[in-house]
Amino acid sequence: MQQAPVTKSHEHEDDNDEIDLMGLLGTLIDHKWLIAGVTGVFMAAGVAYALLATPVYQANALVQVEPKKGDPLGFSDIGSMLGKESPSTTEIELIKSRKNIGATVDNLKLDITVEPNRFPLIGEFVARRFKPEADGDVASPVLGMNSYAWGGEQLKLAKLELPQELLGKKLSLVSGVSGTFTLLDDDDNLLTKGKVGQYISEHGINLQVETLNANAGTIFTVVRNSRFNTIMDLQKSLDVAERGKDSGMLGLALEDKNPAVAIQTLNEIARLYVQQNVDRTSAETAQSLGFLKDQLPQVRKDLEKSENALNAFQIRSKSIDISLEAKAILDQIVALDTSISALKLQQAEMDRKFTPQHPAYRALMGQLAELIAKQNRLAKQVAGLPTTQQELLSLTRDVKVSTEIYTQLLNKSQELDVMRAGAVGNVRLIDTADVDLLSPVKPKKSLIVVIATLLGAFLGIGYVLFRKALNRGVENPDDIEKLGLPVYASIPFSSLQKVEDDKSTKGRGTRVTPLLASSHPTDLAVEGLRSLRTSLHFAMLEADNNRLMISGPSPKVGKSFVSSNLAAVIAQSGQRVLLVDVDMRKGYIHKMFGFEVENGLSDLLAKRCDLNTATHQTDVENLYVITRGQVPPNPSELLMHKNFTEFLEQVSANYDLVILDTPPFLAVTDAAIVGRQSGTNMIVTRFELNPAREVELTMRRFAQNGIDLKGAIFNGVEKRASAKYGYGAYGYYNYEYKSDSV
Numbered sequence: 101m102q103q104a105p106v107t108k109s110h111e112h113e114d115d116n117d118e119i120d121l122m123g124l125l126g127t128l129i130d131h132k133w134l135i136a137g138v139t140g141v142f143m144a145a146g147v148a149y150a151l152l153a154t155p156v157y158q159a160n161a162l163v164q165v166e167p168k169k170g171d172p173l174g175f176s177d178i179g180s181m182l183g184k185e186s187p188s189t190t191e192i193e194l195i196k197s198r199k200n201i202g203a204t205v206d207n208l209k210l211d212i213t214v215e216p217n218r219f220p221l222i223g224e225f226v227a228r229r230f231k232p233e234a235d236g237d238v239a240s241p242v243l244g245m246n247s248y249a250w251g252g253e254q255l256k257l258a259k260l261e262l263p264q265e266l267l268g269k270k271l272s273l274v275s276g277v278s279g280t281f282t283l284l285d286d287d288d289n290l291l292t293k294g295k296v297g298q299y300i301s302e303h304g305i306n307l308q309v310e311t312l313n314a315n316a317g318t319i320f321t322v323v324r325n326s327r328f329n330t331i332m333d334l335q336k337s338l339d340v341a342e343r344g345k346d347s348g349m350l351g352l353a354l355e356d357k358n359p360a361v362a363i364q365t366l367n368e369i370a371r372l373y374v375q376q377n378v379d380r381t382s383a384e385t386a387q388s389l390g391f392l393k394d395q396l397p398q399v400r401k402d403l404e405k406s407e408n409a410l411n412a413f414q415i416r417s418k419s420i421d422i423s424l425e426a427k428a429i430l431d432q433i434v435a436l437d438t439s440i441s442a443l444k445l446q447q448a449e450m451d452r453k454f455t456p457q458h459p460a461y462r463a464l465m466g467q468l469a470e471l472i473a474k475q476n477r478l479a480k481q482v483a484g485l486p487t488t489q490q491e492l493l494s495l496t497r498d499v500k501v502s503t504e505i506y507t508q509l510l511n512k513s514q515e516l517d518v519m520r521a522g523a524v525g526n527v528r529l530i531d532t533a534d535v536d537l538l539s540p541v542k543p544k545k546s547l548i549v550v551i552a553t554l555l556g557a558f559l560g561i562g563y564v565l566f567r568k569a570l571n572r573g574v575e576n577p578d579d580i581e582k583l584g585l586p587v588y589a590s591i592p593f594s595s596l597q598k599v600e601d602d603k604s605t606k607g608r609g610t611r612v613t614p615l616l617a618s619s620h621p622t623d624l625a626v627e628g629l630r631s632l633r634t635s636l637h638f639a640m641l642e643a644d645n646n647r648l649m650i651s652g653p654s655p656k657v658g659k660s661f662v663s664s665n666l667a668a669v670i671a672q673s674g675q676r677v678l679l680v681d682v683d684m685r686k687g688y689i690h691k692m693f694g695f696e697v698e699n700g701l702s703d704l705l706a707k708r709c710d711l712n713t714a715t716h717q718t719d720v721e722n723l724y725v726i727t728r729g730q731v732p733p734n735p736s737e738l739l740m741h742k743n744f745t746e747f748l749e750q751v752s753a754n755y756d757l758v759i760l761d762t763p764p765f766l767a768v769t770d771a772a773i774v775g776r777q778s779g780t781n782m783i784v785t786r787f788e789l790n791p792a793r794e795v796e797l798t799m800r801r802f803a804q805n806g807i808d809l810k811g812a813i814f815n816g817v818e819k820r821a822s823a824k825y826g827y828g829a830y831g832y833y834n835y836e837y838k839s840d841s842v
Contacts, residue, residue, distance in 0.1 A: 124565065124568075134560060134564060135560035138557075142552045142555055142556025143549060143556060146550075146553060149548060149552070150548045150549055152221060152222060153542075153543045154224050155357070155543070156357055156541055156543075157358075157359040157536070157540050158354070158535065158540075158541040159359070159366045159533040159535045160353050160534065161351075161352040161367070161370050161531055161532060161533040162349060162350070162351055162352070162529075162530040162531035163195075163352065163370060163374075163530065164350075164527065164528040167526070188342045188347075191350060191527065192340045192341075195340050199376070200369065201331045201334050202327065203372050204369050205331055208365060208368055210330055210334065210365065211330040212257055212323070212324055213321075214256075214322055215320065216249030216253045216255070216318065216321075217247060217272075217319040217320065217321060219242070219245065219250075226239075226242075227250055227251040236252075237252050238250075238313060238315055246316065247317050249318050249319075249320075253315075255275075255313075255314070255320045255322075256311040256312075257308070257322070258310040260307055261304075261305065262304070262305055263304035263305070266305075266324070267324055270322075270323055271285055271286065271291065271323065271324075272288070272321060273309075274319050274320075275312060275315065275316055277316045280294070280295050281293065283305075283307065292305055294309070296310070296311070297309070297310070337355060337356075338369065339352070340352050340353075352533075354366045355542070359535040362535060363533045367532055374528075374529050399506045436474055439471055440471050442505075443467060443468045450464060573787065573789045573790055573791055574787070574790055574791065577814045579792050580812050583795060583799060585811060585812050586811040587814050588632055588812065589628055589813055591628035591813065591814065592628055592817045593625065593787075593818060596616065596620050596623055600614060615693075615720065616661075617668035617720075618668060618719065618720060626665065629662070630669055632662075636670075639810055645752050646757050646758060646779065647758045647779050648757060648758065648778065648779075649762055649775050649780070650760065650761055650782055650784060651762045651765045651781070651782075651783050652783050653785065653794045654767070654789070656786070657764075657785060657790065657815060657816075658815040659761060659762075659784040659815075660681075660688065660692070664692050664761075668723055672721070674722065675757055676754075677755060677758075678755040679759050680726045680759065680760050681727050682760050682761055682763070682774055683762060684701060684702045684731060684735040685728075687761065689728070689761060690728065693725055695725065697727055697728065697730065699713050699714050699729065700714060700726060700727035700728045700730070701714065701728055702731070704743075705741060705744055706732065706738065707743070714726050714729070735768075736768070739773040740773055744777075766794070766797065775807040776806070776807060780810050781802070782810050782811055782812065783798060783813070784815050785813070785814055787814065787818055788818070789816075
């Protein structure tokens with residue numbers, strides 16, 4: 101009979117499955133203290149980290165890279181025509197090269213790291229705030245913990261060489277008395293021991309401690325890293341960038357926890373780079389000088405040969421001077437030959453540096469071809485002169501050209517000699533490394549606190565929304581009524597009942613929990629039960645009998661709380677009420693009234709006691725209780741026996757109302773058996789506990805068993821901003837409400 105409305109309401113629910121933004125906002129408001137708590141914890145953690153974290157400082161230096169003024173043999177003019185890129189790109193890579201960084205590592209022994217053993221979390225913070233009164237002062241151990249370094253400790257190693265198997269391992273150097281020390285491996289095995297200044301060489305370990313200033317027992321962690329890994333790490337941490345496009349100004353930056361180490365390392369990198377640049381320039385000059393010195397003897401021989409030939413011709417032909425026309429042509433030819441010879445020298449030098457396809461090489465060959473073409477045109481003019489003038493012109497030209505070339509080579513050789521002696525390179529160290537001690541680059545305290553706070557808020561909100569997504573419990577009685585099941589009453593949670601339950605739990609269940617209807621009759625939950633009492637009066641007018649069965653879809657919905665307090669409220673109106681604990685497995689109504697569990701319903705049905713013995717008078721007038729009795733092996737069989745039917749008929753005749761508190765309907769079949777013999781059947785659902793599908797399944801099970809389910813009692817209603825339904829309209833704003841605990 102009830103299947104059709106259930107299916108229809110379910111389809112209606114699916115059609116309206118959408119995100120309720122106002123509901124989500126209300127959920128966040130409901131859990132504002134949880135979100136605020138998580139946010140506060142993360143903010144406090146961020147503040148603690150910002151205060152306790154070791155500051156990192158950045159050293160900065162500035163280098164200027166000037167364009168090269170020219171190759172020793174004058175090739176820069178050709179290269180400048182080709183539009184070369186800024187030299188800064190090349191110089192940056194040279195600064196970060198393994199050659200430059202490796203020399204820095206070797207000179208400063210950066211592959212050896214020494215760290216004093218600090219107390220966890222706060223040790224570094226305490227050590228930074230130690231102010232020595234004199235050089236060499238060391239902080240006293242806190243609470244006698246002398247294995248930790250508390251400030252002022254210093255260890256400097258002049259030499260440390262280890263076997264391959266110990267590279268990268270954390271070794272422990274323990275300070276002793278009077279400058280003694282002990283070196284242990286990572287398993288605390290003794291490697292060696294000695295004294296400050298003593299050179300130790302044993303078992304493949306070469307060690308010399310230059311300085312050791314610490315309390316006896318203080319531990320230092322010593323690591324000898326591989327040279328390659330140290331170079332790679334330093335390359336990653338070194339930042340080199342050009343300041344302004346094509347400016348030639350290179351900024352160098354290096355971060356380190358120790359500002360002195362950062363300054364020393366960066367200065368050494370810059371110094372080695374400048375020195376390498378000077379050496380490179382000097383080497384180029386020396387190479388060009390060697391080339392010129394190889395050419396000078398041959399040019400000298402050519403000059404002497406040309407002079408001898410000219411003298412011999414003049415003696416033989418008795419001709420001394422050449423004509424004015426020939427002299428003009430001669431001057432042009434000499435100039436061309438000199439230029440061609442200079443270009444050929446450049447070509448010989450470029451053959452060692454470039455391939456014929458290189459743009460600079462091709463440009464040189466273009467100039468050379470142009471000069472040779474001019475030379476050929478002048479040669480045609482010479483052919484028109486008399487034979488004697490032609491020969492004299494040729495010999496004179498050879499002498500003058502050889503003289504010009506020899507003079508140029510000799511001058512260039514002397515210039516290169518001077519350049520080699522005073523080579524300075526094309527880079528300048530403008531600013532040496534320095535550090536701003538007042539403003540460490542890390543940690544960025546304000547940013548860390550902001551990020552930690554935002555992360556805490558994000559996680560808090562995420563947790564609340566995630567829990568909300570997992571919890572599909574009904575929050576609105578309208579959702580139950582959409583399933584076709586009327587809600588007879590919504591019962592708010594009682595914080596007073598929660599307090600009493602907590603006391604009972606702490607007393608391990610030995611303490612009797614007073615009925616809320618008796619101890620706090622003005623509580624909102626009791627008012628809700630009074631409203632239920634009125635609704636039941638009219639609902640049961642057409643019932644076949646005066647029996648009211650109260651069940652629930654699942655455990656912990658508060659049906660025993662509802663049954664017992666509803667019975668008390670109805671009894672207070674003057675009706676004789678019998679409350680029967682039908683949950684013979686886990687019923688605990690006897691604890692609520694302070695009765696013994698023996699001589700209850702199971703004993704009555706098993707004929708171990710009679711009805712008078714099983715019935716207990718309570719402190720509430722007109723209210724009687726029958727407990728569950730001893731746990732039987734077959735509760736369902738006892739309920740199906742005729743003894744139970746006879747029991748119900750007998751008590752129905754003796755009382756105005758019989759309330760039957762049964763186990764959860766979806767868990768066991770007891771409620772189905774009892775429901776067939778009850779005139780009115782109701783279920784208790786709990787706020788945020790029972791999903792709509794679970795309520796729907798309960799309704800379907802009732803219908804399948806042929807039981808008429810009258811309605812539902814919505815228990816444990818919370819005052820929520822996210823809930824569309826509440827009880828704030830009643831005006832009771834002085835109470836705090838949460839879900840019921842029973």
